[in-house]
Structures are given as C-alpha cells and as structure tokens.
Amino acid sequence: MKMRMNNIFVPTLRSTPGEAEIASHKLLLRAGFIRRSSAGVYTYLPLAYRVLEKIKNIVRDEMNKAGGQEVMLPIIQPAELWMETGRWHVYGDEMFRLKDRHGRDFCLGPTHEEIITDLVRGEVNSYRQLPILLYQIQNKYRDERRPRFGLMRGREFIMKDLYSFDVNEEALDVSYQKMYQAYTNIFTRCGLNFRPVEADSGAIGGNVTHEFMVLAESGEATIVYCDECNYAANVEIAPCKPSIKAEIKEDLREKVKVHTPDVKTINEVAEFLEVKPEKCIKTLFYKADEELIVVLIRGDRTINEIKVQKVHPCYNLELASEEEIKNITGALPGSVGPIGLKNIKIYADLEIEHIINGVCGANEDDYHYINVNATDYQVEGYYDLRLIEMDDKCPKCNGQLQSARGIEVGQVFKLGTKYSESLKAKFLDVNGKEKPIHMGCYGIGVSRTLAAAVEQHNDENGIIWPKAIAPYLVTVIPVNNKDSQQMEYAEKIYTELQAKGIEVILDDRNERAGVKFKDADLIGFPIRITVGKKAIEEGIVEYKLRKESTVEEISMAEAIKKVVEFSQS
RNA sequence: CGGAGUGUGGCUCAGUUUGGUAGAGCGCUGCGUUCGGGACGCAGAGGCCGUAGGUUCAAAUCCUAUCACUCCGACCA
Known part of the structure; x- marks a missing residue:
C-alpha cells in the first residue's frame, strides 16, 4: 500500500468555505477530510475514514472487553414497531419517514431500541440467557430542525449503540457500571479532555443517565461541576436551592396598582419602579401540548424548561403566543402577572414564595402591582424551575460551582423496563415467574467524536490529532523533491517506519516545501x-x-x- | 417552525443600487525560471450568473414564484 500524498485523495483548500462556522467544521473541510452532500449530510474522505475507523476500533475494543457483541441492525425500520412503543408519533418531524411500494410506513432508524428489543423478545425466554449485551456501529438518521456545525449535528451520523438486557435492577446496575467505565476508557484513549455529567434522559426515557462531555468552548451544552466534590451535571438537570438573601425583613404591605407606561421588560420595570429585578415576578405563559400553563420565576432568573416539563409532563413545551396570552389575561406580555388568573395552572419557582412586597404585571396593559406577596395569588405549588447559575452552591456539598461548555459525545441510560414492557420482552426467572427484561442503552456519537476531537485539538495552523486517532502518525517531508538524494533518504525513512508498523505517509508531491509544511500542519499529523x-x-x-x-x-x-x-507511549 | 442573510468558473468573492459584450485572486493545464513556511513569468482551459416564469429592443442586475445553503432563535437520544 502506497501511503503517499501523491496517491491519496486529500483535497486541501487554501481558503475556508463559507459554509463553515466553527473550528472543526472549517478545518475538516479545509484539510480535506469531509465534503458536504446536503444539509447535515457529509461524505467522509480517506483521511476522515481512517480517523473514524480508529475511533470505532477503540470503541469496539472496549465494548468487547465489557462483554458486548457486535451486530448489524436494520436502518430501514417498520412503523409497526415504533407504534408499539408509541414513539412513531412522539418522534414527530425529526424522523425520516418513507413508504414502500405497497404504501407501508417505514423510517430510517434514528435509534434502535425498538429493533433490538424486538429481536431479543423473540429469542430470549429464560434468565439463563441473560445478561446479553449487543451493540452496533452504524448510521443513524434524524431530520434535525436545524443541522449545524458540520459533523457536530448532522442528519446522517455514525453512532455506536449498545443495548444491555438484564434480569433485574441490580444486574442492570452492573451493566451500567461496566459501560460507564468503558466510556471513560474510550474517551481517555481517544486523547480527549472530557467529563461525565448527570443528565436528563429526554425522550428516550429512563431515570438514571450520564452524558459524556468533551470540554470545548463551542460545545452546545453547558455543564456545572464542583471542585470540592465530584459533582458534575448538565445545567438542564442541576437542582437549585432557593437563594434567599439575608435581607432586613420587611413588613408585608398591601398591593397597589401603579401606572407603568411603555414599561415591558423586567429590567425596564425594575428601573421604572426603582426595585431590584429579583423583586419582580416574571410571569411566563407556556403552551404545554394543547394546555396553557403559567410559570413564575424571579426577574433575574432563567427558566429551565426541562424542569417545567418534569412538573407538568407534556411532549411539547413552548412559549405561548401574544394572542393566546391576551385571550387569557386581557393584557399583552409585559404587563401580565399571576393575580386574578383563573382556570389555568400556575407553577412557581421556589424563590417566588420568598419575594416580599414584590412586583408583577396587573393583567392590564401598562399597569403593574407593587407590594405583591404570596397570599395575593394561588399557585399549584412551588417547585425548582430555574436554571442553575454560578452564584448557586454545589447541590451535593455546598461548594463553589464552576461551569464549562461541552460537546455531548456519549450518553448512558438505565432504561429499566420502559421498552421491554411496551414491547413485551419478558423472560422466566429462576422461579418460573414471568418478568420484564431490564434494559440499558449506551450511545456514542462516533462522527461527532471526530469533530469534537478537532474542536478540542487545533490551533491557528490546523488540526492537532491526538495520536490514537490520527489518520497517520507521521508525515515524512523531503524539502526538495528535485533532489534525488533527499527523495531517496525520505523514501528510506518512510520504508523503515512502515516496516516497523508505523502509520506513515510520504509527502512526495512536487510542491514547494512551504506548501507541504502548511498542509502537514493543517492535516495535523502528530x-x-x-x-x-x-x-x-x-x-x-x-x-x-x-x-x-x-x-x-x-x-x-x-x-x-x-x-x-x-507510538507506544 | 419564526427571524436574518447568501446563491456569479473547483474555492474566496466583486459586479446588482443606476438593465447595455460576465470579472478578479487563488486553484487547474502547458512551457520556462525558482525551490526550507501556501514562488514568479508567459500562454491556456473553465461560468446558459440556483431554477422557472414575467417586464424590456436588451436582464447576473427589475418583478413574481420556487429551490438550496448559512446564521440567530425555538427544538434536540
């Protein structure tokens, strides 16, 4: 095999294509690793293919060590299975759907819980057959509303998924721990700076889950972690205690309606009435599936919609339109508040209960109430509904929290019996009793891991591949290839390295030295x-x-x- | 899905306001010179200006529709 730049298809670019925004996307295009086919769908060129294979092999190795067995699963999946779990409808527009010539419904698999559970339910009947850990590394398809950042959020992407099948919760714990450890090994071996964090399980379900985050500024997720203990979580789920400032206790006063012309945002209200934003009650109207609900939160805080969805379960949660708000309150957003609202559920953040003589909209355009207290309105209850902030203390040890951005490259879930029950995947235990299988699923975004590695390891000249996943370890550059002695010498080094099993490439192109150096830096050979x-x-x-x-x-x-x-270090 | 923007040679972009023979740089081909951080000269190839209608003597340019792509937001195992 000739590993020479002359023979390898590596179309590097001098300028950055306009389609790219973040470092990994720009560099992977420029360095000749990928090309776009359509939005969120990419072709992997030879260099990228090699990196992918390396990542896959590390993943395989750790999966096999942990007892996993590799399989290939259908990408085209029948609608019936998805209807059995109810996810045919839950997944919505994010699912690529298609019909066959008979008009039957299929989808391109966005994930494989249904398929694998269907397989296992047909073959596993006894506790003697468990545990079983099956995995696949294949393309998955999600018609993202907004694909972006190159390989980071594609519509077609490569993913490893392992599914574990166990007899009970304790056995599932064992599988989960094995996978958690395997993931730690995988990302360590890939040379990535990462962090496992507690996370939300989202639409996939289950209760215990961790995400593996590669730390990078461009990451789409925000995590918080504590230096004093090992706590780390996605901000989506990090619990918040109410922060009650030790202020002088005010006497409760009677609420008063005041005229507040052209005052809409919390900051405007606070400034106009000369109070701090934390005294204001931000009143937000959400449409939860078809039902309108109200969420109250302190003016200086941000709502965490995932927490809202935990308190008020629904598939779809989005802010209500101005029209819907006007219908309920008689006022436009900016002048709305909880006082006097009827026939609508009001959920308040824990901190709201502690606002004394606060401010909220009066449900009349250009009017607010001052001196509002908890007794002035009725809520369903007080819940933790806000997004954690840096002045919050660690939920575990009260230590100082830090925050960082992360790219989610893997997630492990304890699914429990969610899918085994809906798909009737059962087995007979030692006592001959029928039980649902306890499942777990464990995903790694392989193509995203490639992008994350570039995102984390680059400089102004190009990519800096961690050696374990570099397309080639070494590039040998003869400075002047008109000089046959230099060429021979370079050839000799190249041959000797190859003989030692080193992945080496010889830059035998008839280019000036500068071009070869620039490309070497851009491509990122270690x-x-x-x-x-x-x-x-x-x-x-x-x-x-x-x-x-x-x-x-x-x-x-x-x-x-x-x-x-x-290479051995 | 809401908001914004962009589609002109392989890449980056100018030209569009004010309609009148389609441009530049890079890349590509050939020849020559050069040769340690994206060389230089000469000579070339390559574009129905996203697509479809319309207005006009005349459309990259004006109008309408449509498609694609990007960004912000919403959403997201």
Missing part, C-alpha cells in the same frame, strides 16, 4: 520528519511534534526510534 540538506551532508533529519513548536535535529536512526517510542 509527528513530522523533515529531510533536507543536512540529511545528505550530515545524516541529520528534523523531528517535530505537531503540538510543540520545537524542532529536534537528530539522526535518522534516532528519529525512527523516537517515533516508535512515541
């Missing part, structure tokens, strides 16, 4: 060996690591030795 005049005159080559700026001038034998050492 090691570069340069063969120049000194190689011929003194037997000295240059050895340079991509992640460092220093160049070592050493003999060819030493360079080869260093490469081998590096």
Whole structure:
C-alpha cells in the first residue's frame, strides 16, 4: 500500500468555505477530510475514514472487553414497531419517514431500541440467557430542525449503540457500571479532555443517565461541576436551592396598582419602579401540548424548561403566543402577572414564595402591582424551575460551582423496563415467574467524536490529532523533491517506519516545501520528519511534534526510534 | 417552525443600487525560471450568473414564484 500524498485523495483548500462556522467544521473541510452532500449530510474522505475507523476500533475494543457483541441492525425500520412503543408519533418531524411500494410506513432508524428489543423478545425466554449485551456501529438518521456545525449535528451520523438486557435492577446496575467505565476508557484513549455529567434522559426515557462531555468552548451544552466534590451535571438537570438573601425583613404591605407606561421588560420595570429585578415576578405563559400553563420565576432568573416539563409532563413545551396570552389575561406580555388568573395552572419557582412586597404585571396593559406577596395569588405549588447559575452552591456539598461548555459525545441510560414492557420482552426467572427484561442503552456519537476531537485539538495552523486517532502518525517531508538524494533518504525513512508498523505517509508531491509544511500542519499529523540538506551532508533529519513548536535535529536512526517510542507511549 | 442573510468558473468573492459584450485572486493545464513556511513569468482551459416564469429592443442586475445553503432563535437520544 502506497501511503503517499501523491496517491491519496486529500483535497486541501487554501481558503475556508463559507459554509463553515466553527473550528472543526472549517478545518475538516479545509484539510480535506469531509465534503458536504446536503444539509447535515457529509461524505467522509480517506483521511476522515481512517480517523473514524480508529475511533470505532477503540470503541469496539472496549465494548468487547465489557462483554458486548457486535451486530448489524436494520436502518430501514417498520412503523409497526415504533407504534408499539408509541414513539412513531412522539418522534414527530425529526424522523425520516418513507413508504414502500405497497404504501407501508417505514423510517430510517434514528435509534434502535425498538429493533433490538424486538429481536431479543423473540429469542430470549429464560434468565439463563441473560445478561446479553449487543451493540452496533452504524448510521443513524434524524431530520434535525436545524443541522449545524458540520459533523457536530448532522442528519446522517455514525453512532455506536449498545443495548444491555438484564434480569433485574441490580444486574442492570452492573451493566451500567461496566459501560460507564468503558466510556471513560474510550474517551481517555481517544486523547480527549472530557467529563461525565448527570443528565436528563429526554425522550428516550429512563431515570438514571450520564452524558459524556468533551470540554470545548463551542460545545452546545453547558455543564456545572464542583471542585470540592465530584459533582458534575448538565445545567438542564442541576437542582437549585432557593437563594434567599439575608435581607432586613420587611413588613408585608398591601398591593397597589401603579401606572407603568411603555414599561415591558423586567429590567425596564425594575428601573421604572426603582426595585431590584429579583423583586419582580416574571410571569411566563407556556403552551404545554394543547394546555396553557403559567410559570413564575424571579426577574433575574432563567427558566429551565426541562424542569417545567418534569412538573407538568407534556411532549411539547413552548412559549405561548401574544394572542393566546391576551385571550387569557386581557393584557399583552409585559404587563401580565399571576393575580386574578383563573382556570389555568400556575407553577412557581421556589424563590417566588420568598419575594416580599414584590412586583408583577396587573393583567392590564401598562399597569403593574407593587407590594405583591404570596397570599395575593394561588399557585399549584412551588417547585425548582430555574436554571442553575454560578452564584448557586454545589447541590451535593455546598461548594463553589464552576461551569464549562461541552460537546455531548456519549450518553448512558438505565432504561429499566420502559421498552421491554411496551414491547413485551419478558423472560422466566429462576422461579418460573414471568418478568420484564431490564434494559440499558449506551450511545456514542462516533462522527461527532471526530469533530469534537478537532474542536478540542487545533490551533491557528490546523488540526492537532491526538495520536490514537490520527489518520497517520507521521508525515515524512523531503524539502526538495528535485533532489534525488533527499527523495531517496525520505523514501528510506518512510520504508523503515512502515516496516516497523508505523502509520506513515510520504509527502512526495512536487510542491514547494512551504506548501507541504502548511498542509502537514493543517492535516495535523502528530509527528513530522523533515529531510533536507543536512540529511545528505550530515545524516541529520528534523523531528517535530505537531503540538510543540520545537524542532529536534537528530539522526535518522534516532528519529525512527523516537517515533516508535512515541507510538507506544 | 419564526427571524436574518447568501446563491456569479473547483474555492474566496466583486459586479446588482443606476438593465447595455460576465470579472478578479487563488486553484487547474502547458512551457520556462525558482525551490526550507501556501514562488514568479508567459500562454491556456473553465461560468446558459440556483431554477422557472414575467417586464424590456436588451436582464447576473427589475418583478413574481420556487429551490438550496448559512446564521440567530425555538427544538434536540
């Protein structure tokens, strides 16, 4: 196999295509790893393919070690199965749907719980057959409302999913722990700086779940973690205690309606009435499926809609329209409040209960109430509904919280019996009693991991691949390929490295040195060996690591030795 | 799905306001010079200006529709 730049399809670009916004997307396009086919759908060119295979092999290795068995599952899946679990409708427009020539409904699998459970329910009848851990590494399809950031959020993407089937909850715990450990091993081996965090289980269901986050500024998720204990969570689920400032206790006063012309936002209200935003009651109207609900939160806080959905279960939660609000309250948003609202559920954040002599809209345009207290309106209850902030204390140990952005590359779920019950996947236990199988599912976004690695490991010159997933470990660059001695020398190093099983590429292109250096940096080979005049005159080559700026001038034998050492380190 | 924007050669973009022979840089082909951080000269190839209608003597340019793509938001195992 000739691993030479002349023979490999690596179309690097000098300028960044306008379609790209974030580092990984720009660099993967420029360095000749990917090309877009349509929105959120990409072609993987040879270099990307090699990286994907490396990631997959690390994943395979750890899955196999943990007792997983690899399978291939259908990508085209029948609607019937999805109807059995009810997700044919839950998934909504995000599912790619198609019909066959007979008009039967199918979808392109967005995930494989249904398919795998269907398989297992047909074959597993006895506790003797459990546990069983099956996994697949395949394309999955989700018609994202908004695909973006290149491979980060595609509509077609590569994913590893492992599904575990156990006899009971304790056994599921064992499988879950194995997977948690395997994930830690995988992302460590991939050379990524990551963090497992507590998370929301979303539409997939289940109660216990962790996300594995690659830390990067461009990450779409925000996490909080504590330096004093091991607490780490996605902000989506991080619980918040009410922060009640030790203020001077005010006497409760009678509410008063005041004229507040052209005052709409919390900040405007606070400024106009000369109170702090935290004294204001932000009143938000949501449409929960078909029902309108009200959520109250302190003026300086942000709503956490996931928490709202826990308190008021629904499939779809979105802010109500101005028209819907006007119908209920008689006022437009900006002048609405909880006082006097009827026939609508009002959920208040825990902190709302502690607002004394607060401010809220009067449900009359351009009027607000001041001196509002909890007795002035009726709520369903007080719940933790807000988004955690940096001034919050660690929910576990009260320590100082830190926050970071993360790219979700993996998630592990304890599903319990959600799918086994709806799909009737049962077995007979030792006592001959019929029980539902306890399931877990464990996903890794393989193509997203590739993008996350680039996102985390790059500089102004290009990608800096962690060695375990680099497309090639070494590039050998003869400075002047008109110089046949240099070429021969480079060829010799290349051949020797190859003989030692090192993945090396020879840049034998008829290009000027500068072009080859630029491309080497852009593509991000961990090691570069340069063969120049000194190689011929003194037997000295240059050895340079991509992640460092220093160049070592050493003999060819030493360079080869260093490469081998590096590859084994 | 709401808001904003962009579609002109392989890539980056100008030209559109004010209609009148389709441009530049990079890349590509050939020849020559050059050769340690994206060289230079000369000569070339390559575009029914996203698509479809319309207005006009004349449309990349004006009008209408439509498609694609990107960004912000909403949403998201």
